[in-house]
Amino acid sequence: MLDIRAIRSDPEAVKASLARRGIDTSDIDAVVALDARRRDLVTTRDAVRAEIKTLSKQVGRLRGTGDESAAEASMARSRALGAEADALEAAETAVAAELDALLLGIPNVIHADAPDGISDADNPVVEMVGDIDGFADHQRVPHWETGAALGILDTERATKITGSMFVMLRGAGATLSRALCQLALDRNADAFEEIRPPSLVSTATLTASGQLPKFADDAYAVERDDLWCIPTAEVPLTSIAAGEILDSAELPMRFMAYSPCYRREAGAAGRDTRGMLRAHEFDKVEILSLATPEQAPAMLDELVHRAEATIATLGLTYRIIEICSGDLGQSHHRSFDIEVYAPGCDMWLEVSSVSWFSDYQARRANIRYRPAPSADDPRPATRMVHTLNGSALAVPRVWAAIVETYRNPDGTVTVPEVLRPYMRGITVIGA
RNA sequence: GGAGCGGUGGCAGAGCGGACGAAUGCACCGGUCUUGAAAACCGACGACCUGUCACAGGGUCCGGGGGUUCGAAUCCCCCCCGCUCCGCCA
Numbered sequence: 001m002l003d004i005r006a007i008r009s010d011p012e013a014v015k016a017s018l019a020r021r022g023i024d025t026s027d028i029d030a031v032v033a034l035d036a037r038r039r040d041l042v043t044t045r046d047a048v049r050a051e052i053k054t055l056s057k058q059v060g061r062l063r064g065t066g067d068e069s070a071a072e073a074s075m076a077r078s079r080a081l082g083a084e085a086d087a088l089e090a091a092e093t094a095v096a097a098e099l100d101a102l103l104l105g106i107p108n109v110i111h112a113d114a115p116d117g118i119s120d121a122d123n124p125v126v127e128m129v130g131d132i133d134g135f136a137d138h139q140r141v142p143h144w145e146t147g148a149a150l151g152i153l154d155t156e157r158a159t160k161i162t163g164s165m166f167v168m169l170r171g172a173g174a175t176l177s178r179a180l181c182q183l184a185l186d187r188n189a190d191a192f193e194e195i196r197p198p199s200l201v202s203t204a205t206l207t208a209s210g211q212l213p214k215f216a217d218d219a220y221a222v223e224r225d226d227l228w229c230i231p232t233a234e235v236p237l238t239s240i241a242a243g244e245i246l247d248s249a250e251l252p253m254r255f256m257a258y259s260p261c262y263r264r265e266a267g268a269a270g271r272d273t274r275g276m277l278r279a280h281e282f283d284k285v286e287i288l289s290l291a292t293p294e295q296a297p298a299m300l301d302e303l304v305h306r307a308e309a310t311i312a313t314l315g316l317t318y319r320i321i322e323i324c325s326g327d328l329g330q331s332h333h334r335s336f337d338i339e340v341y342a343p344g345c346d347m348w349l350e351v352s353s354v355s356w357f358s359d360y361q362a363r364r365a366n367i368r369y370r371p372a373p374s375a376d377d378p379r380p381a382t383r384m385v386h387t388l389n390g391s392a393l394a395v396p397r398v399w400a401a402i403v404e405t406y407r408n409p410d411g412t413v414t415v416p417e418v419l420r421p422y423m424r425g426i427t428v429i430g431a
Numbered sequence: 432g433g434a435g436c437g438g439u440g441g442c443a444g445a446g447c448g449g450a451c452g453a454a455u456g457c458a459c460c461g462g463u464c465u466u467g468a469a470a471a472c473c474g475a476c477g478a479c480c481u482g483u484c485a486c487a488g489g490g491u492c493c494g495g496g497g498g499u500u501c502g503a504a505u506c507c508c509c510c511c512c513g514c515u516c517c518g519c520c521a
Contacts, residue, residue, distance in 0.1 A: 039480090039481065039482095042480065042481055042490080043481060043482080043489085043490095045490080046480085046481065046482095046489055046490040046491085047489070047490090049489085049490060049491085050488095050489055050490070052501080052502080053490090053502080055501065055502090056449075056500095056501050056502040057449070057450080057502080058501090059449080059501050059502070060449045060450080060501090060502075061449090061450090063449090071501085072501095074501065075500095075501040075502090076501080077501085078501040078502080079500095079501060081501095082500095082501080245441085245477095245478080247441095368478095373459095373460065373461095379460070379461095379475090379476075382478080382479095
């Protein structure tokens with residue numbers, strides 16, 4: 001959610017930023033009009049209420065002096081004003097609701113340094129490690145074939161048990177998946193508190209991080225209990241401090257969590273249906289930070305570097321791209337994706353998305369902090385925190401890239417060195 | 432799921448129709464004292480909306496939502512959450 005004050009004070013600047021997304025900005029004009037109307041109603045209503053309060057106190061005093069008829073007059077006057085206040089209140093509530101609904105649907109403003117562009121085709125590559133042409137024929141086998149041959153990926157039975165776009169890992173494949181989670185957690189445990197959050201969250205929580213109300217179709221709903229399955233651990237982690245006022249000394253806060261992620265993939269039916277490329281349920285380790293606006297830029301760098309470093313230790317070919325204005329998610333202020341190259345299916349797979357949300361999510365979740373007192377401001381006002389997060393590692397696609405990259409001529413798969421401590425002694429899958 | 436009790440400021444904890452944004456203690460902040468610190472003392476000290484160049488001023492908030500009343504933290508109704516006991520249970 002954008003800051004209504006920012007919109008009010010310079011609507012053209014907000015519109016200019018949103019225009020970079022290639023969207024219609026007329027909602028901003030509507031917001032400005034509603035906001036003016038709302039403030040008008042508030043001012044009038046408050047004046048009426050102030051008078052009611054004065055009159056009510058008078059009643060008490062007049063009763064004390066025994067002037068019953070004067071008290072009666074004040075009561076009558078106050079009663080009439082009460083009806084007026086109620087009407088103004090109702091009007092204000094209605095306008096405020098309309099304003100909020102509009103505000104919830106307006107995407108975040110874009111960071112000045114984010115590149116311009118229309119679609120994902122315009123996302124610039126900022127770093128590239130490895131050579132996509134440097135693979136042998138035995139590595140040019142899709143992971144779903146290798147996985148089936150080695151008995152570590154069983155999509156047929158997953159489909160039988162649940163339905164299409166669900167996967168099941170077996171044996172060393174399941175262990176490999178869990179090893180990746182463990183690796184990602186261990187590599188970030190130096191600075192991040194490990195959380196095991198709930199996987200089902202309330203509507204308020206899913207709204208706070210930006211998924212609702214606009215993207216309800218993408219989430220699994222547990223309607224009977226009015227709960228939602230999380231599409232990422234970002235959702236519960238963001239809301240850890242919802243409604244709280246943090247001490248500046250506590251910032252930046254850093255959390256990491258392994259969680260299952262549930263996505264209906266409503267807009268992606270029929271895309272990437274093979275193997276582990278896209279599933280309704282998958283595992284991911286997320287890293288997240290609540291920071292001051294001043295700390296945020298460095299934190300964005302840190303998160304990108306941490307995600308990159310984990311991919312790098314796995315020995316995969318990868319690249320980092322920056323998301324252009326037209327491809328940026330609704331809540332995002334600035335984002336970077338890490339993609340690994342999967343030689344078997346010859347595709348770049350997005351395995352991490354690191355984003356800075358500025359105060360967009362914090363305003364929805366109402367997460368504030370109190371800046372440290374200084375000489376000229378001994379009691380500073382509260383400010384919204386900034387939220388940032390990124391996938392430390394999205395398991396299935398990394399799993400796929402490993403199975404393809406590390407496939408040997410005999411069809412077995414060598415386990416990357418850094419994963420071996422978590423593999424119960426398995427060094428070559430299928431050997 | 433059933434029964435009982437409870438939800439008040441950062442924390443603890445009074446108040447139970449009018450002078451209550453709310454006693455008191457602790458914490459926090461500023462100051463006095465001190466070589467420095469502690470202690471002591473003095474003062475300040477919630478959030479949000481509105482308003483102002485900035486002050487001032489006005490309003491809302493005592494778990495959430497309705498209601499009664501001239502007036503609600505206080506009375507009534509519904510909901511949510513917590514604790515204790517019972518039931519169920521990995």
